[in-house]
Amino acid sequence: MSIIGKKISETRKSKGLTQEELAELSKVNLRTIQRIENNESEPRGKTLILICEVLDINIEDLINSKKIIEDNINSNLVYGFRLASKGKRFLANLVESFIYFITILIPYRIYKTPSLKELLNENSIDFVFAPVLGLIVGAIFYPMFIGNLGHRIFGLKVISSETGDDYKKAEEGAIRELLKGVLSFFLIPIIWILWDDKNQNLYDKLTKTYVVEKNDKGTITY
Template identity: 45%
Template sequence: MNAIGKKISDTRKSKGFTQEELAELSKVNLRTIQRIENNKNEPRGKTLSLICDVLQIDKADLQELNELHQRKTIATFIIDAVYLILLNLAIVTTIGYMTLPNEANINSKVGALLLSFFIPFFIIHFTQKMKATERVLKFGLGFAAYLILLISVQGFIGGCKIGFSSWIFSCILLFIGVLFYGKILFKTEK
């Protein structure tokens, strides 16, 4: 719910009005009141003035509240983006470190495969409502950047040799596959 819709809803409830009563007193369509409170519409101009008059809310305070909410939304987006970049970097670095060095033994490579299954498994556990494509874009983008970097530095043939011999391609395929199809492992409750 946006800041204005929430404030209108909370004030209406605290004053004991139903949506129907607010619509009747403010001469605003009931459907408009419902859409405002359900975050489908944002009231402006005359509609906002009519509702504010009935609820005895200062229109300027509502607009300031909405601006503050928008600033918080932008800050949250930036923080989320930085967090996702750092998380992708940490995952790719960990799996790459376990598979790419020449001295990486079979235990390290099997550990990387296990991490390539369990990390996305836990990501799915905490993001079950997220669509599979969105999950892959958010949490698998680091591997796309990693592949591009590997191929650009080593060349296509050199990158493929390194990728297949070090098991990094297997880890990436498993990681992305579990991110995309892993939701079938969880029983959905209705």
């Protein structure tokens, strides 16, 4: 329901009026009242004035509230898609990391061979593991999911911040996830996103990408 329709409906009910009574008092067609409250149309001009007079609603405050909400929603839209929230991005990353930890890191820790121990010490293995895994994951998953495994699970995808096109090439995904792996070791991406108005990490900016809601495009609702 739009902010105007919702306000009219709530105020009418709080005053104990039926839609029929509001229509009669305001001299506005009943069907028009119903369409407004069902979000099928939005009152304008004389219709809005008549309804607000009966319900004692300040028109200026109502219009300003609507504008504030629309501006806030539009600020979170890029190329018609809603930006993924910081919270959802964090959960996607957390779940993805947990899956890799269970399926890859634990078996590796248990079954790693002496040759690997000789080739790399423990600290260097930890440092190399994340970027190499990112490189492989990006190359495999981006062409399939337009993002990584966490994005897929939470209904997100990666798009170009310059064109809005899907970020689905293997080499693009590999580079993005490689940077993510390297920077995550220093916790830089986690700190960066907290203050960014587009909910971007540092590797998003370097690869010129946004993470957006995959199926949330175009329509403003309240």
